[in-house]
Amino acid sequence: xxxxxxxxxxxxxxxxxxxxxxxxxxxxxxxxxxxxxxxxxxxxxxxxxxxxxxxxxxxxxxxxxxxxxxxxxxxxxxxxxxxxxxxxxxxxxxxxxxxxxxxxxxxxxxxxxxxxxxxxxxxxxxxxxxxxxxxxxxxxxxxxxxxxxxxxxxxxxxxxxxxxxxxxxxxxxxxxxxxxxxxxxxxxxxxxxxxxxxxxxxxxxxxxxxxxxxxxxxxxxxxxxxxxxxxxxxxxxxxxxxxxxxxxxx
Amino acid sequence: xxxxxxxxxxxxxxxxxxxxxxxxxxxxxxxxxxxxxxxxxxxxxxxxxxxxxxxxxxxxxxxxxxxxxxxxxxxxxxxxxxxxxxxxxxxxxxxxxxxxxxxxxxxxxxxxxxxxxxxxxxxxxxxxxxxxxxxxxxxxxxxxxxxxxxxxxxxxxxxxxxxxxxxxxxxxxxxxxxxxxxxxxxxxxxxxxxxxxxxxxxxxxxxxxxxxxxxxxxxxxxxxxxxxxxxxxxxxxxxxxxxxxxxxxx
DNA sequence: CGTAAGTTTGACACGGATCAAGTTATGTGG
DNA sequence: CCACATAACTTGATCCGTGTCAAACTTACG
Numbered sequence: 001x002x003x004x005x006x007x008x009x010x011x012x013x014x015x016x017x018x019x020x021x022x023x024x025x026x027x028x029x030x031x032x033x034x035x036x037x038x039x040x041x042x043x044x045x046x047x048x049x050x051x052x053x054x055x056x057x058x059x060x061x062x063x064x065x066x067x068x069x070x071x072x073x074x075x076x077x078x079x080x081x082x083x084x085x086x087x088x089x090x091x092x093x094x095x096x097x098x099x100x101x102x103x104x105x106x107x108x109x110x111x112x113x114x115x116x117x118x119x120x121x122x123x124x125x126x127x128x129x130x131x132x133x134x135x136x137x138x139x140x141x142x143x144x145x146x147x148x149x150x151x152x153x154x155x156x157x158x159x160x161x162x163x164x165x166x167x168x169x170x171x172x173x174x175x176x177x178x179x180x181x182x183x184x185x186x187x188x189x190x191x192x193x194x195x196x197x198x199x200x201x202x203x204x205x206x207x208x209x210x211x212x213x214x215x216x217x218x219x220x221x222x223x224x225x226x227x228x229x230x231x232x233x234x235x236x237x238x239x240x241x242x243x244x245x246x247x248x249x250x
Numbered sequence: 251x252x253x254x255x256x257x258x259x260x261x262x263x264x265x266x267x268x269x270x271x272x273x274x275x276x277x278x279x280x281x282x283x284x285x286x287x288x289x290x291x292x293x294x295x296x297x298x299x300x301x302x303x304x305x306x307x308x309x310x311x312x313x314x315x316x317x318x319x320x321x322x323x324x325x326x327x328x329x330x331x332x333x334x335x336x337x338x339x340x341x342x343x344x345x346x347x348x349x350x351x352x353x354x355x356x357x358x359x360x361x362x363x364x365x366x367x368x369x370x371x372x373x374x375x376x377x378x379x380x381x382x383x384x385x386x387x388x389x390x391x392x393x394x395x396x397x398x399x400x401x402x403x404x405x406x407x408x409x410x411x412x413x414x415x416x417x418x419x420x421x422x423x424x425x426x427x428x429x430x431x432x433x434x435x436x437x438x439x440x441x442x443x444x445x446x447x448x449x450x451x452x453x454x455x456x457x458x459x460x461x462x463x464x465x466x467x468x469x470x471x472x473x474x475x476x477x478x479x480x481x482x483x484x485x486x487x488x489x490x491x492x493x494x495x496x497x498x499x500x
Numbered sequence: 501c502g503t504a505a506g507t508t509t510g511a512c513a514c515g516g517a518t519c520a521a522g523t524t525a526t527g528t529g530g
Numbered sequence: 531c532c533a534c535a536t537a538a539c540t541t542g543a544t545c546c547g548t549g550t551c552a553a554a555c556t557t558a559c560g
Contacts, residue, residue: 066393069479074396076389088385095389118371131381135338138388139326139345143316145395146324146439150516181539189396194516196540213525213538229319400548431507444548446508463506463557 026084026126029116030056030106037104044085044097044105051093054086054113060103061178064095065186075187077137078179080164086110088131101178145189148229153188154198155228158208162218173218174211202227276334276376279366280306280356287354294335294347294355301343304336304363310353311428314345315436325437327387328429330414336360338381351428395439398479403438404448405478408458412468423468424461452477 035058038044044055047066057079064085065075076095079085085097089110117123144153161175177184181192188195199216202208207223208216218224285308288294294305297316307329314335315325326345329335335347339360367373394403411425427434431442438445449466452458457473458466468474 068393068397072397074393076392088382090382094386132338132340135385136344142326142391143318143324147318147322191517441549
């Protein structure tokens, strides 16, 4: 996990002046390290493996997932360029990581990473902030899986992907979705059929238009946001809710 | 969140020697602080409020939850004695916290907390460890909500509660469940009716026996574990899974 | 006791899963 | 570059688990 919130990833790869002295940010830790490559479908590590490395995604996308008893797969997140994998771990990886596309990554040993962070009062807040963002994302996912129906789930997902690429600069409303329908289904707690049907429905509503198998054009961002059913726009739970009235929800 | 993993909470309240010098653990930070009380049903803070405090639960239980647009409530966790609330936050609370029972808590300002942690190389690993445990718990919840059916959810919940109280010492297999059925339902992504029916079913299977409204006796812990469908017992996802075979899952 | 909140139980409905074809991309070897 | 093979995706028919609605029951408490 550890999606980067607002980084223009790789942009600061140009000014490499200070990095050997003291990195200003987490990504700086990786600058000097060699690039490794992984082909689409290859595994970076497995759930339960000793967490020996921390990784920066330089290019491409990964899925992180758990497999439960009977073989069911739960994708807990997608990772893209600029993200860092493996911070929120103690000794073992909590999940497996697999390349969706061909990827380029940099690797730092957990020992070095921990040492660098421990020694740098500048880095610690960034680690903490990333952990908090990751936590917030996990909770959003809990809300999605607890209470949202198929349409809300798909719209939430598309909106999130849209916001991610908008941060990357271009204002174009075409999102790349490198992952398969099965990946999306396993991420949203649905089946591929339901994801597919929901996409078709959104298309008929003229909210999105498919643009090839792995990208999609957003026609009505507002419509997406509305159907996503996020609580972001309303006042949240700020208003007092008298305990004896709670049962009114049902 | 931030359930304590294995603390015998309150036990070390007896040796108060060092705490004003340098606390050995996070809970030590709270030792000197006055106890505050909150009656059952009262709110500790609301989602979106400035995160001004960090709290130790001294006695009693709380629920933490989010309310989404149309009033639906998602409980993201329960807190009990020894737990700490408010670590994984930046400036605003991500959720509301409400007392389930009458509770006793201690409060420290976020400023003091951050300062103490920043100054103590002893405390930082503990904060980090608690964040990681919290993250792992959130991911378990994602797995539960993604792919588990009602029976698996309820069994997972009961098993977790069982393990929690077993850590507290006594080997008795009666668990206290201070929360209501509605709380459990909102935590497991179900309705009260489904929770109730599932409990009845587990009773008929002679796995549990109700012992008053707010406690339950576990007859077959192994049966619970089996029905919970955790991946803990199998080899996890260690075995290589050839990419072209993945679709066999469906 | 009597009232209300919490819980259980039953009947029924419906959203999404499952099962089954059919269709469209993606690649691969001739 | 085309023909073919295969994986990925879409669409349709049906089923089932859980939600919804309603009512009875139990517990807590004034």
